[in-house]
Amino acid sequence: MNPANETTDPQGSVVSASPPLETVPLRHYGRWLSAAVLAVLVAMLIHTLLSHINRNGVTNDQRFQWSTVGSYLFTSSVMHGALVTIELTAAAMAVGVIFGILLATMRLSTNRQLRYVSWVYLWFFRGTPVYVQLIFWANLAWLYPTLSIGVPFGPSFVTITTNDYVTNLFLVAVVGLALNEAAYMAEIVRAGIIAVDAGQLEAAQALGMRRAQSLRRIVLPQAMRVIVPPTGNETISMLKTTSLVGAALGGGGELYRSIQNIYNLNYLVPPLLITGCLWYLTMTSVLSVGQFYIERYYGRGVDATRSSSSKFSSTLKRSFGRSPHTEVQPLERP
Amino acid sequence: MTSRLMVEARGVEKSFGHVHVLKGIDLEVKPGEVACLLGPSGSGKSTFLRCINHLEKVSAGRLLVDGELVGYEERRGKLYELTDRKICSKRSEIGMVFQRFNLFPHLTALENVMIGPRTVKRSTRSDLERQAMELLDRVGLAEKAANYPSQLSGGQQQRVAIARALCMQPKLMLFDEPTSALDPELVGEVLNVMKDLAEDGMTMVVVTHEIGFAREVGDTAYFMDGGVIVESGKPMDILVKPQHPRLQDFLSKVL
Numbered sequence: 001m002n003p004a005n006e007t008t009d010p011q012g013s014v015v016s017a018s019p020p021l022e023t024v025p026l027r028h029y030g031r032w033l034s035a036a037v038l039a040v041l042v043a044m045l046i047h048t049l050l051s052h053i054n055r056n057g058v059t060n061d062q063r064f065q066w067s068t069v070g071s072y073l074f075t076s077s078v079m080h081g082a083l084v085t086i087e088l089t090a091a092a093m094a095v096g097v098i099f100g101i102l103l104a105t106m107r108l109s110t111n112r113q114l115r116y117v118s119w120v121y122l123w124f125f126r127g128t129p130v131y132v133q134l135i136f137w138a139n140l141a142w143l144y145p146t147l148s149i150g151v152p153f154g155p156s157f158v159t160i161t162t163n164d165y166v167t168n169l170f171l172v173a174v175v176g177l178a179l180n181e182a183a184y185m186a187e188i189v190r191a192g193i194i195a196v197d198a199g200q201l202e203a204a205q206a207l208g209m210r211r212a213q214s215l216r217r218i219v220l221p222q223a224m225r226v227i228v229p230p231t232g233n234e235t236i237s238m239l240k241t242t243s244l245v246g247a248a249l250g251g252g253g254e255l256y257r258s259i260q261n262i263y264n265l266n267y268l269v270p271p272l273l274i275t276g277c278l279w280y281l282t283m284t285s286v287l288s289v290g291q292f293y294i295e296r297y298y299g300r301g302v303d304a305t306r307s308s309s310s311k312f313s314s315t316l317k318r319s320f321g322r323s324p325h326t327e328v329q330p331l332e333r334p
Numbered sequence: 335m336t337s338r339l340m341v342e343a344r345g346v347e348k349s350f351g352h353v354h355v356l357k358g359i360d361l362e363v364k365p366g367e368v369a370c371l372l373g374p375s376g377s378g379k380s381t382f383l384r385c386i387n388h389l390e391k392v393s394a395g396r397l398l399v400d401g402e403l404v405g406y407e408e409r410r411g412k413l414y415e416l417t418d419r420k421i422c423s424k425r426s427e428i429g430m431v432f433q434r435f436n437l438f439p440h441l442t443a444l445e446n447v448m449i450g451p452r453t454v455k456r457s458t459r460s461d462l463e464r465q466a467m468e469l470l471d472r473v474g475l476a477e478k479a480a481n482y483p484s485q486l487s488g489g490q491q492q493r494v495a496i497a498r499a500l501c502m503q504p505k506l507m508l509f510d511e512p513t514s515a516l517d518p519e520l521v522g523e524v525l526n527v528m529k530d531l532a533e534d535g536m537t538m539v540v541v542t543h544e545i546g547f548a549r550e551v552g553d554t555a556y557f558m559d560g561g562v563i564v565e566s567g568k569p570m571d572i573l574v575k576p577q578h579p580r581l582q583d584f585l586s587k588v589l
């Protein structure tokens with residue numbers, strides 16, 4: 001070292017006065033290797049997806065029969081199946097969420113009986129498989145050939161024949177899925193409500209709001225921030241759980257059942273499974289985008305000053321892009 | 335009507351399980367008066383304040399607001415607990431301001447001010463919006479109407495909280511250490527709003543550590559310690575020449 005370029009600070013340590021040196025970032029040689037391995041694996045995957053084989057006497061057949069996938073993707077039975085799956089998911093989630101909110105408020109009620117009822121409900125429906133529950137509802141007529149509304153142990157006003165209803169597989173599926181879902185939603189909603197600061201309820205009460213009013217106007221809107229992400233999970237999970245309906249009820253017309261009906265005739269199982277999965281993937285992807293916007297809505301006033309995630313594309317960029325910076329954007333009302 | 339008291343406490347007691355927090359509080363606030371409650375931490379000031387609007391249930395004694403028992407109804411020598419609906423309607427006549435503001439974060443300042451009348455009184459939006467804007471203007475925050483609480487300073491949040499309580503047109507305002515969570519330079523703006531309110535004739539019960547405010551604005555001061563009122567009187571008397579050693583000790587620490 002050149003002593004002329006050095007000065008001594010008051011503590012006596014040596015400080016270099018020379019111009020700043022060029023910095024060399026750490027070289028991650030391991031990453032080059034892993035990138036190479038990954039590239040080879042991707043190449044193998046693409047190759048196998050597009051390769052040809054001899055199968056069942058057919059020479060040089062497409063291994064995955066993409067042409068079969070393509071020819072079934074938009075057939076009316078597959079599209080109808082997808083539609084039924086969407087309808088089932090929407091109906092079961094709607095009922096499940098409403099019922100779940102009810103169960104959660106019961107669980108948090110000051111009334112001990114309501115708390116117990118809610119707890120027992122959760123214990124039962126979370127503790128038994130949804131597949132079994134579906135079959136159970138389909139066989140309700142065996143236990144109760146008729147159902148009546150009336151005075152307990154007394155006369156009845158309205159009586160229905162159970163079998164008229166359980167033959168409607170869509171109805172049975174919605175009931176079965178929704179009642180099961182309600183148990184899970186109840187816990188999600190309860191977690192959301194608990195997460196809201198107790199001072200919020202007090203402030204609402206101090207204004208003279210009744211319990212139900214404070215819950216609806218003050219607590220639930222804030223709880224939604226905590227409730228929405230796991231509910232998105234539940235919706236995606238529900239979309240896929242509907243594929244049990246066909247097997248459990250022997251019909252119902254949802255997507256997987258439609259796919260199954262086709263491959264039972266032509267035995268082209270893998271291409272048709274791929275056809276189904278492409279639809280499931282499309283639907284779950286749409287749900288994820290929807291979830292993003294719902295989260296943004298309920299995060300207003302809180303999240304907006306914290307992060308830059310006010311556009312879906314910018315979140316994508318943040319997830320996959322290179323810039324680690326979060327820029328603060330002006331708050332706008334959704 | 336001057337003989338009627340806005341707040342009247344006679345031997346008010348409160349226990350949480352085995353913890354005896356209030357051990358017989360006597361206090362009187364006439365309409366238009368400002369009563370200041372002082373005392374060390376844990377002495378039961380917040381608990382008493384919360385009893386006044388029935389956020390806490392009184393264990394024993396009589397507590398009346400504007401001549402009516404809080405939370406109970408007296409019939410044939412017995413106290414009957416009021417229904418939730420009646421308690422809520424009584425509460426709506428009493429405004430409360432909290433130490434930690436407790437603004438609703440998902441609503442703008444204006445919506446925060448309007449939400450009480452909107453839900454409780456079902457007021458129509460247009461009238462209410464004008465009234466709420468006037469109140470925001472009165473606390474000096476008209477231009478912040480569209481901001482969310484997270485975009486406001488502590489002092490601004492507390493002023494919105496005061497406007498929110500005022501929008502219910504209360505006959506009594508309760509303040510629980512409204513400035514203790516604020517940075518020193520923000521305390522003044524909140525105290526000024528409270529002073530204006532007092533000059534307008536609002537009846538107020540204020541829990542505070544601001545001795546200056548108590549002396550200047552308070553009509554009466556109460557010093558609480560260990561769940562009882564140890565000394566009370568005109569702020570100018572008891573806060574300048576305290577008689578009780580515990581108040582002398584408290585003042586020497588606070589000032």
Ligand SMILES: Nc1ncnc2c1ncn2[C@@H]1O[C@H](COP(=O)(O)OP(=O)(O)OP(=O)(O)O)[C@@H](O)[C@H]1O
Pocket residue numbers: 350353355373374375376377378379380381382
């Ligand atoms: N919900 C509760 N359950 C049990 N004890 C409580 C409850 N609320 C308050 N207390 C107790 O009552 C006592 C008085 O509390 P309080 O909050 O009224 O005091 P404070 O005078 O307002 O004090 P600070 O100046 O710190 O706010 C404390 O000892 C506290 O621990």
Ligand SMILES: [Mg+2]
Pocket residue numbers: 379380381510511
């Ligand atoms: Mg307190």
